[in-house]
Amino acid sequence: MTPALLEIDGLSVRLPAARAARPILDGVSLSVAAGETVGLVGESGSGKSVACRSVLGLLPQGAGAEGQVRVGGRDVLTLDRTALRELRSRKVAMVFQDPRAAVDPLHRIGDFLTEGLRAAGVPADRATARAAELLDAVGIEDPRAAMRRRPHEFSGGMLQRVVIAAALAGEPDLLIADEPTTALDVTTQAEVIAVLTRLQAERGTGLLFVTHDLELAAAVCDRIHVMYAGRIVETRATDELFARPRHPYTAGLLACTPRIDPGAPPPRPVPGRPLSLAEAPAGCAFAARCAFAEPRCSAETPALRPHGDGLAACLRADEGILA
Amino acid sequence: MSGPTGLVVEGLRKGFGGRTVVDGVSFTLPPGGSLGIVGESGCGKTTTARMLVGLERADGGTVHLDGVDRSMRPRGRAGRLERARGIQLVFQDPYVSLDPRIPVGACIEEVRRLHFPLDRADRRHRVAELLDQVGLGEREAAELPRRLSGGQRQRVAIARALAAEPKVLILDEAVAALDVSIQAQILDLLAGIRRASGVAFLFVSHDLAVVRHLTEEVAVLRGGRVVETGPTVRVLTEPQHPYTRLLLDSVPRRGWDPGRIAAGRRAPA
Numbered sequence: 001m002t003p004a005l006l007e008i009d010g011l012s013v014r015l016p017a018a019r020a021a022r023p024i025l026d027g028v029s030l031s032v033a034a035g036e037t038v039g040l041v042g043e044s045g046s047g048k049s050v051a052c053r054s055v056l057g058l059l060p061q062g063a064g065a066e067g068q069v070r071v072g073g074r075d076v077l078t079l080d081r082t083a084l085r086e087l088r089s090r091k092v093a094m095v096f097q098d099p100r101a102a103v104d105p106l107h108r109i110g111d112f113l114t115e116g117l118r119a120a121g122v123p124a125d126r127a128t129a130r131a132a133e134l135l136d137a138v139g140i141e142d143p144r145a146a147m148r149r150r151p152h153e154f155s156g157g158m159l160q161r162v163v164i165a166a167a168l169a170g171e172p173d174l175l176i177a178d179e180p181t182t183a184l185d186v187t188t189q190a191e192v193i194a195v196l197t198r199l200q201a202e203r204g205t206g207l208l209f210v211t212h213d214l215e216l217a218a219a220v221c222d223r224i225h226v227m228y229a230g231r232i233v234e235t236r237a238t239d240e241l242f243a244r245p246r247h248p249y250t251a252g253l254l255a256c257t258p259r260i261d262p263g264a265p266p267p268r269p270v271p272g273r274p275l276s277l278a279e280a281p282a283g284c285a286f287a288a289r290c291a292f293a294e295p296r297c298s299a300e301t302p303a304l305r306p307h308g309d310g311l312a313a314c315l316r317a318d319e320g321i322l323a
Numbered sequence: 324m325s326g327p328t329g330l331v332v333e334g335l336r337k338g339f340g341g342r343t344v345v346d347g348v349s350f351t352l353p354p355g356g357s358l359g360i361v362g363e364s365g366c367g368k369t370t371t372a373r374m375l376v377g378l379e380r381a382d383g384g385t386v387h388l389d390g391v392d393r394s395m396r397p398r399g400r401a402g403r404l405e406r407a408r409g410i411q412l413v414f415q416d417p418y419v420s421l422d423p424r425i426p427v428g429a430c431i432e433e434v435r436r437l438h439f440p441l442d443r444a445d446r447r448h449r450v451a452e453l454l455d456q457v458g459l460g461e462r463e464a465a466e467l468p469r470r471l472s473g474g475q476r477q478r479v480a481i482a483r484a485l486a487a488e489p490k491v492l493i494l495d496e497a498v499a500a501l502d503v504s505i506q507a508q509i510l511d512l513l514a515g516i517r518r519a520s521g522v523a524f525l526f527v528s529h530d531l532a533v534v535r536h537l538t539e540e541v542a543v544l545r546g547g548r549v550v551e552t553g554p555t556v557r558v559l560t561e562p563q564h565p566y567t568r569l570l571l572d573s574v575p576r577r578g579w580d581p582g583r584i585a586a587g588r589r590a591p592a
Contacts (some may be wrong), residue, residue, distance in 0.1 A: 043502040185363035185529060186573040187584075194581035212503060219579040242577060256507035258532035260574050262560050266536050267513075269507035274471055 002030040005174045005206040006055060006092075010067035013050055013059060015277070022280035024050050024060065026230045027067070027304075032174065032206040037148045037197070037236070039221030040210045041253075043274045046227040052176045052210045056092055071174065089116055093167035095196075097179040099159040103151045103166075109135075110147030113166050120170070134165035138195050157188030164196060168203070175200065178210045193220060214257050218242055226250045229275040229285035236310030244322075246312035249286045251322050284315065292321045327389040329353040329523060330375075330410070330491050335384035337370055342477050346547035347384070352491065352540075354389070357524040359534035359555060360572070362544035368527045371544075372495045375394035375510065375525070376412045388490060408438055411484035419477035421468040426478040428454065428464030434486040453482040456519075457512060474505035478512070487518065495527045510537060536557050543567050563591055 013025040017207035025047045025227050032038045042048045050060060054069050057076045069076040071091055079087060096102050103112050113131035118124065127273065128147070138161040151159055160180065167175060181189040197220060200207045211217050217224050217238070226234040226249065234247040245251045252270040259267075272289035275281070281288060287297040297315055304313040325373040330352040337345040345367040352358045360368045362493040373379040375386060377393075386393040388409045422430060432450045435442070442449070454464055457478040468476055478498065484492055494513070498506045514537065517524055528534050534541055535555060542552040543564065562568045566582045572584045 044505060070561075153498070186531075187363060187569055189575070190573040190581040190584045193575070194584070198582060207328070213575065214503070215577075216575040217575045219575040219581070237579070252504065256504050258507070258530070258536050260532040260535055260559065260571070263554070265511055267507040269511050270504040271508075273474060273505060274502060276472075 001020055002312050004033050006030075006032040006208065007070045007255065008051065008054070009070065011051065011054060011069060012066045013054065013063050014065075015060065015063050019062070020277040020306070022275070022277060022285075023230055024063065024277065025054075028227075028230075028232055029304075030225050030232065030235070032208050034173065034206050035201070035204040036202065036223070037207040037209055037221045039224040040208060040227060041212065041214055041215035041217045041224055042219075042227035043212060043222060045229070045274050045276060047230040048212075048227050049178055051227070052094075052178050052208055055174070055176055056094055056206065070227045081269055089120060090170050091172055092174045092176060093170060093172040094176040094178065095160070095163055095167050097182050099156060099163045099183075100151065102163050103159065105136075105151050108123075108148055108150055109154070109162055111152075113147065113162070113169060115168055116166070130169065131165070134169055135162070137168075137199060138162070138165045139191070140165075140229065155188075157184050157192060160184060160188075160192050161195060164192070164199070168199060168205075171203070172205065174206045174208070176208045176210070179212070180209075181216070182213075189216075207299070214253055215259070226253070231285065231313065232311075233286065233313045234310065235304070236308070244308060246307045246310070246317045246322065247286075247314045248290045248292050252289070285311075291314055327354045327358065327490075328387070330525070331387040332371075332375070333385050333387075335371060335374060335386065336380060336382045337374060338382055338440075345374070345381075346549050348518075348542075348544070348549055349384075349545070350540075350542050350549065350552065351522050354490065355517070355521040355523050356540065357526060358536045359526045359528060359538035359541040360544060361528055361531060361534050361541060363529060363570075365397075365546075366544040367547040368544050369495055372412065372493050372525070372527050375491075375493060376410050377406065378412075403443065404438060406460055408487045408489060410493060411487050411489040412493045412495060412581040413467075413477070413480050413484050413497045413569070415499050417480040418468060419479055420477060421483075423468055426465050427459075427471065430479070431464075431483050431486050434483055438487050446574075452484075453486055456485070456516065457482045458508075472505075474501055474508060477501060477509055481509075481512070481516070485520070485522070489522060491523045491525060493525045493527065496529070498533060498539055499528065499530065506533075513537065531559065531570060545568070 008028055011025055012023050013027045014023045021042050023086050027050050040048045059065055065077055110131060114127040117127040117130060132143040135146055137198040140146050140161055209220055221238050223237050225232045228249050234250045256270050270289055275285055283298040283300055284302050287293040302313045302315045304311045307317040333349045335345055335348040348371055362368050374381045397403045428450055431453055435446050435449055459478055463475060498509050526538050538555045541555040541558050542549045545566050551558060551567045562571055
């Protein structure tokens with residue numbers, strides 16, 4: 001097995017007690033190897049965005065962290081400013097949901113793309129040539145002309161391609177994509193995902209793909225982590241996760257996602273709502289919404305343990321309750 | 324006129340600054356029926372919805388609800404209220420569509436007071452009933468919108484729309500902003516409301532999977548025109564128009580190959 005590019009190891013992130021009753025992240029561990037696509041799936045408040053941002057050393061204001069986030073063996077959480085800059089410009093790149101928030105509206109696309117390269121000491125003409133190459137790779141026609149335009153002259157889908165091009169400019173080992181296509185139309189989403197997965201495969205980049213869309217994660221990822229209320233509740237290879245989920249929350253997510261296939265059953269709601277940061281029930285965080293909960297589920301917090309070929313954090317995972 | 328004929332839209336047109344956004348859109352929504360209007364951003368689906376409720380004036384075309392022409396501006400307060408009772412709209416983001424300073428129960432009561440001023444005695448009772456219909460209780464009724472979750476706020480928006488006892492409920496991306504487990508709850512709720520009250524749904528959405536489960540008929544919009552229309556099951560299983568096929572192929576699923584779709588799209592049509 002190739003050594004992991006990214007290892008998140010027992011990461012807990014807490015806000016001061018006055019601002020939150022439970023940790024934002026609670027003992028999250030995951031790894032991404034070169035060329036691998038790992039999905040992080042969950043609803044709002046599950047902690048998926050906080051987890052992926054921690055890889056760049058970005059934590060919510062005022063939050064304290066325990067555990068390690070190792071990129072290439074070095075713990076990101078202990079890096080000084082210079083080392084963090086180095087990490088963000090060379091090793092890890094990130095693509096956010098809203099491309100308009102990621103680019104300066106006043107600067108030309110060409111400046112946006114070459115900025116990082118120039119800062120790293122690449123001569124201007126080489127940087128320009130490289131930027132044009134990247135724009136071509138993400139499917140933007142006439143890259144030289146595109147570089148003279150400003151963000152408002154691009155549609156959301158085209159601008160997200162530009163952002164992906166910029167993310168790849170530093171030839172990162174690892175790419176973090178946080179809901180990169182959520183704001184886009186479906187046909188545009190298909191194109192952007194095609195670009196992202198093709199480039200990732202060609203370059204052997206590791207990809208941590210964060211989404212709320214289980215069907216999209218299934219289409220893109222090799223392995224999926226499902227998060228709920230700050231914890232990973234299930235980890236499994238994609239096909240296995242869909243065929244035989246072991247955690248009731250995963251099964252609930254699968255059943256409530258509307259599917260387009262002919263004959264697919266109507267979406268079945270999960271009762272209740274996701275936990276807010278102000279709620280900290282004892283035991284399993286999902287117990288209140290779980291159809292299979294027993295009294296002990298509200299008393300004992302289930303650990304993430306091997307079940308089948310993956311991991312699940314459910315006291316009843318072995319009982320075949322979802323069969 | 325023999326019996327209600329539902330919502331009949333013919334040749335609806337609207338342009339903004341020389342650009343035609345809605346270009347001859349026609350469809351029929353029978354009483355108690357459910358029609359999906361699907362398309363991507365800029366296809367004119369929201370502008371169509373806004374014209375139906377009178378938030379935009381159409382440049383051309385007609386809208387009839389149970390035989391009554393809605394193309395002309397209504398006369399007087401009573402006329403406006405009657406027009407508003409016919410079709411109600413639920414927006415995508417309930418946080419923006421609810422008054423932040425008014426408890427949600429009072430907000431629903433206001434709609435009742437406006438439309439049915441004589442039923443003062445049972446107004447409170449109807450408000451409680453409406454809230455109950457969307458799964459909310461007294462405790463939520465006393466809260467300001469910001470104290471409620473996104474799903475609860477969308478329930479309030481639905482109850483407020485139903486308070487006017489409309490014949491047609493337009494849901495403009497009404498579940499798009501919700502978490503998937505909450506979205507399923509609202510879809511379930513909506514299906515139940517339609518069965519119980521016989522209100523017709525016009526479901527405006529970009530999400531084909533959601534439309535598949537909530538509508539009987541569907542119209543696919545592109546560039547302000549209806550490119551395909553028919554029973555939802557037929558359109559989604561045997562699409563006739565290449566654009567409908569592209570939309571369907573673009574929906575992510577297991578074994579999905581986005582590269583092929585992207586290539587197919589770039590090929591000359």
